[in-house]
Amino acid sequence: MPQSIEVLSNGLRLRGWLHLPEGIDRHPLVILVHGFGGLKEWTLPELASVLSTVGIASLYLDPRNFGDSEGLPREEVDHLGRLKDLQNAITYATTLPEIDSEKIGIWGTSLGGRDVLATAAVDRRVKAVVAQTPLIHWTDVSGARMAGYGDDLARFHREIAEDRKRRYLGEEARYVPFAREWDRPKHEFLDACSPEELRNHTGNITLQSYAPAALADITPLIRRLGSTPVLFVIAKEDAVPGQRQAYEAVDGPKSLVEVEGHHFSVYLTSKAAAIAAAKAWFVDQLSSGK
Template structure:
């Protein structure tokens, strides 16, 4: 069962999404708090993951990140990773307030950029009792160095500086495409599979998705280091779902972060690339995640 929801963050911004419940339940249920990755909106397959969790007897609170999709927030299309972490924490508070939620059995699920967020959340918010990080960002700096040619970096940093001067002068923030058909053209996610997935999924499932972010979003990406928190998650159980062919949030960085995590932990290795976790490898990613949540939340 799915219902539309909205809630206010601590700073008064309204976030909107869905609340999923199992079709049959007795009493309060463990609940998973979920949001999407870099620029993506909830219609981009988060419904399928939440449905899988509900079929396993779990509730789910799914929301669009501020400045995107159905949620409020300004400037539109801006991604501040630390603000998104704070919004996740407000979403946990909201989920705990629902009469159907067992407030002592909260899990968090994230994918790609939000896969990095849930690593941070698992370390800093002990209301979280179980974590699943799918194809997560581990290091903004190292990942950016993989995605951006070294001879382009000085020009990018100069663009960051110029954007900062322009904003200080009262001009609107500079914008950048999320993806481009030509992987050598300026974009935030310059891989061919990023173009293919966002273009197709935006057309078929998520008409509210827009192919642009603020340039400042990319600057904040390069400064964000969620993998530095992974050693602090224990004793909260952690599952990491890593796509071995991932060239966006590159697999070896995620695997290295997993090695730094303490027990209890589990690694699920997918054979495909980053976006296969949502489609071709969906069962291989969603079903182990649901089982992990059931194992560590249902018996609490």
């Protein structure tokens, strides 16, 4: 059974699980990071269980502002805060006597795929990366469409600014639905979740979660990965742009695995294939002979 843990990150307590394999040896460890609004109960326990069968430990947390972790406003994606939290999780892992601090990998999916690529580009403690269906570009257009504004960028920017002003004056954050009525793949994923997986899912997310972010395009950071090996797991019908171009931008050791389906298929029909690819990559990169 995984152990409950707390990681202190910039004054916030981030809560999650540490999954240790059997045995008394110091284990390699992979930190698992979910996507936009994703919770620690979604897919990560299954991946952790598979990694444990090959002697690799896992650590995964609820993001700040979500689930069992601290942070306000609730259900707000903090784009830059996520990067700080990932680096603090790496630091936490290096303090654990059961973990080989020279064999730490990071795995991220969707927005988490962006996070692990950006972190590995600047943190040499990372020895292997898996970026699953990574979100490479976070443009005004993509934020507006995900938030339900379509191509009405003027209204999107106006209401983002109005919400910031209200919050500055002490009013509550504005929330929008996490899954829009037209977002069938996201609804399919949520419909497949168990009550336990949905216990901390409110169905809402703050409007500011979709605001333009400084990490509009992480392709330049990808070029800084150096010798850190990275695996891209891409869904053949994923509409998220820039993934293959980002893969081509990697100068160092790399591999590409394509699975069937769309962006959410890696949590559904293609989950087993995606997990198997990650397992094989981390065994190869973090094994005792490396």
